[in-house]
Amino acid sequence: METWDAIRARRDVRQFADRPVPPADLDRILDAGRRAPSSQNTQPWDFVVVTERDRLAKLATVWRGAGHVAGSAATVALVAPVPAEGRRGQVMFDLGQAAMSLQIAAADLGVASGHSAVGDQELAREVLGFPEDRFCGYLIPLGYPADRPLRPIERPDRRAAADVVHRERW
């Protein structure tokens, strides 16, 4: 798909079709995340990709807004080192870049996403098995939309460009 179409087709989806994402497509999506830029190329991410139904159901309980993880075809957990004091923002920015890269790669393949925060780190650690010196920043559930396929959206539910963009100075 053309890049501009994939960017415009990406939308948050929380109801997924009961259909797996082919392994090769999932690998491409993960590769897109791995290629993201980061502060001094530190790449502060590990991706734990979950497709087992039981594990997805448990993972869906780590946050009140994570229920849709249970019905996803796959969920990518973004795990990073627990940052030093004052460095959390930088790590989270880099995780955001990786998340967006893999979500655009997914949209290109017709795969929708709908990111979720993580509330209960201990539960996430129990389900995913990451070490004590890491935390799970976000979950990126993936799957084909239960309703209509992804198509470029002309008028997204977003603030107007004229409101968001300032020229030369605020």
Add this chain to the structure above:
Amino acid sequence: METWDAIRARRDVRQFADRPVPPADLDRILDAGRRAPSSQNTQPWDFVVVTERDRLAKLATVWRGAGHVAGSAATVALVAPVPAEGRRGQVMFDLGQAAMSLQIAAADLGVASGHSAVGDQELAREVLGFPEDRFCGYLIPLGYPADRPLRPIERPDRRAAADVVHRERW
């Protein structure tokens, strides 16, 4: 360009050609940022886009790693509300998603980027004019590479997929 090519062609560039980005291309890049997802669709971003040479030169002094802003064709400053205690990570994740969206849209148009942190918020405020209740999270300098054009990179300078990706459990 195909999405997968744009994602693989994006690379950090800090030396830009002395050539402006056409306004329509810049608008598309900014539109890609505006379309990014965010926590509960809060869209916590404003984009101040700077193309004036003098202003770029001043903006390049807000951080020791921001020197390449001076030679960029345009720099997008990502501005957000100063977050409440404990919410900074969430806002920075959302800024990261917007940053990646506009950087992939840029790569699709042959426009390179190389993000920079912001150290001196007061100076950034003076140059960009954003209100007291906002901060500048990152700068995204844009321009055509001074050396070779963007082309898909087969082996990016990144950790190996086998190191980054964990299946079902860490």
